[in-house]
Amino acid sequence: MGSRDERPAPHGLTPAVTSDALSQFATNLREAALRAAPLGAQRLEQSQSFHQALFRGELETVKERLREAAGGEPLLVRFLLRDGALQAFPWEALCEPQTQLGFLGNSPKLLPVRGVLSKEPWQPREVRGAVRVLAVAPMHEGALARLRGALSESIDAGEIEWLEPLTGSRTRKSSLLERLRSEPIPHVIHFIGHGGVRKGLPSLRLADDEDEESWVEAELLAQQLQAGTRGYLRLVVLEACEGAAPGEQASAAELLTRDGADAVVAHLWPVKADVAELCSKTFYRTLTGRTLQHGDVAFSLNEARRTVLTSFQGSAEAFSPVLYLRARNSILFDFKGRKVVVPPRAPAPVTPDSCREVPAALRQLLSSRFSLVLGDRWMDEGPLLESFRQQLQTKLVARAPLSSPDGALSTLAQHYALHIGEQSLDSEFKKVFRGAAPESPLVEALARRLPPGVHITLMRRPVLENALARHHARQSLYLVQPPLPGSGEDSPLVLRYEAGAESWEPVEAPLESIDPERDYVVLRLYSGYLPSNDYRKPLLTEDDFLLGIHLGSLLPPVLADPVLRALNRHPALLLGMSLHTWHHRMMLYRLFGKRPLPIGSLVTLGPGEPEQSVWVSGKGLPGRVGIQAIESTPTELSVWLDEQAREEAP
Structure with a gap:
């Protein structure tokens, strides 16, 4: 009409x-x-x-x-x-x-x-100053930092007011709902995290409550937004994989638009971090700035898609963000009486001078030889794993609705392999994970600082290996990937990056010796994509983890003896690991046996993560002996690593 x-x-x-x-x-x-x-x-x-x-x-x-x-x-x-x-x-x-x-x-x-059809009234919200944006990021502080950077120009110009974000434990259900009842009331809520359809209900994942996943139904959240924001809220941005995926009745985006906000921007599929950052920057600058079409959410999103298409060679990622709109008019904000006031200069970004002092435990560990254990609960891989989970859940519900567990990804993958097949599971993994592994600022800082020795990665893309090759090209680097059970292989895959080389090359002849005191040895224990982009079936299912990786028996003595000796001699720095994840606990036992982790070992956790007491008490750790735990953001940890390296430089 x-x-x-x-x-x-x-x-x-x-x-x-x-x-x-x-x-x-x-x-x-x-x-x-x-x-x-x-x-x-x-x-x-x-x-x-x-x-x-x-x-x-x-x-x-x-x-x-x-x-x-x-x-x-x-x-x-x-x-x-x-x-x-x-x-x-x-x-x-x-x-x-x-x-x-x-x-x-x-x-x-x-x-x-x-x-979206709704009985709720609508009119543009008059905004006389800055548009207030509240970011909610239960688990992805790296993405939150990227969003803050993308909006920095608009914030500095006084067009956007950046409200104190909600992260970590502040995004538990009770805390989130309480914040939505409090001042200052946002005009825009930007959610960064995971979305999904659980038991037919579109939901968003919040901070875990103890060792249980915590989700909030989109319909309940919409009701709270309607009750608590008192007509101020105009827009919700769901930077969550499949926020636009329909449930039995509607998608999370449609439910939030119908009862919570006038408009919702949501995603059909996951997009890369740099695409999301550029999309947000263009979208908010157009929506809240001084363009001819400011305040128009539909025009702003078209502008953002056009920028993504231009900047990323026509990538189909441009069509992931979609707009749900309650009204027949896409003007969300009335800026006619607006007077923009440039705020005082924001605090300087985190630098060695402004960052809090390096924790003594971390300083002590960095001053000695240590082993890195890099888990897959990580800002670079976590969103991909969640997208993978959503794909498996969707197909499993369709094929075997009574066998679609809501628990760990390994359990979901096991059910998928049993009911649909391992080949299909492999294919779904490739759809999500294939493509060049991105650089990570924190992993780059770690690679610069890592000493020779044995280092573990559970990531299924070669982020750590590529970073080490960039920063230690004058030393010999070895990559070891043990064979998977049932693969027909009886020896590990070994790649070597020789000093002065330009690429990783396979080691065809058996190694006669390996010296972790002199060389870098990276164990890729969960397999996946190699630095050459070659693919090896990754560990995904419960059976994979139960039957996989026994270093002592699967590695030949020439590799096993020096590797295990180095692991038990030097303290470990653990990142992206969780004692609430059973295959992480199992992996620690496979690496260290029943012996406690070496003295001086340390785990880093995100701010507000509820696991600190578990690590310190030693529950779930080999030997039942705890290790020290510190909290830090990725940016802060990067600064600490660089600061320590500068202090030790000759």
Whole structure:
């Protein structure tokens, strides 16, 4: 229906546009987005045919009349979707025929939104100063820091007021709901974390409560937003994988739009950190700044998609963010009476001079030889694991609804392997994890500081190995990946990066000796993608962890003896590890046996994580002897590592 009550006759899509064709296109586009790849010629042709099938006949006539009446202003196109498959389809990726980049999602003429029917009233919120943004990040402080950096220009200009974020234990359900009842009330809530459909209900994951996962149903959160924000809240941004995925009734985004906020930006698929950062920067700058279309959420999101397409070679990730809108108007904020006041200069970023002093325990460990144990509960891999979990859960619910556990990922993967098959499990893993491993500022700082010795990585992408090769290219580096049970291999895979070399090369002949006191030895115990981007089946299921990695028996003596000797001689620095995760506990026992971890070992935890007392008491650790635990953000830990390196430099 047009703005003058034009009602074009309904029409079906062409016979070629079947539900299977739409579903396959959505699947292919998601896979392209996970690889950060463009649509490709075949998908582009499909996209153009879908566009032509939709905009034809009387509908096309009304569209052109409305564009003419708009006098050059962009026209809002509302998709009122009820079917779950249609909600999951990327309508924003439809491309105008005879164009290569004329997608709805980046069009300067049409603004696609997903309409939501609601009885709640709506009008633009008058904002006389800065737009207040409240960030909520239960587990991803690295992503929170990136968001703060992306908004820094707008914050410094007085266009955005950055409210104190909610992180760690402050994002437990009771604490979050209490904050939403308190001043200052945000205009925008930006959630960074995990979303999913649990027992048919769209939910968001909050900070774990003791050793239990904690989730809040989107409908309950919407009710609290309606009760607590008293009409001030206008927008929710769900930077969560599959926040737009429909449940039995609706998606989290639709529920929050219907009852909680006027608009919700959510994602169909996961996107890389640098894409999310650029998208946020462009979106908020356009929405809250002094552009001609400021306050217009649909225009701002189209601008953000256009920037992503331009900056990332047409990556399909641009079509992951979608907009749900309650009203027929996408203007969220009225800035007519606005007076922007530039705030006092924000505190300087964390530097060696402004950071709190390096903890004595960490200083002592860094001053000696030590082994790094880098777990997979990590800001660079955690979001990928959660996306992987969501893919498995969705397919398992469809194929075996009575066997879709809500517990650990290893349990979910085990059920998936039993009911659907290990080959399919392998394929789903590749869809999420393939692609170049990104650089991590903290891992770079660790690699610069790491001494020769034995270092463990449980990450399934070669982030640590690549960083070591960049910073220690003049020394010999060895990568050892033990064979997996049932693989038919009886010896470990060994790669070597020789001093002065340009790449990792396989070691074909058996090693005669290895010296961890002189060389770097990296054990890739969970397998996955190698530095050469070659793939090896990773440990994922309960059976994998139960039957896998026994260093003493699977490594030949020439490797096992010096490796185990080094591990038991030098203290360990543990990051991204959790004693609430059973395969992490098992791995520590496989590495250290029943002996306590070496004296001086240390674990670093994120602020507010509830595990400190468990590590210190030794419950769940080999030998039942505790180790020291410190809390730090990734940025702070990076500064400490660099500061210690400078102090020790000659």
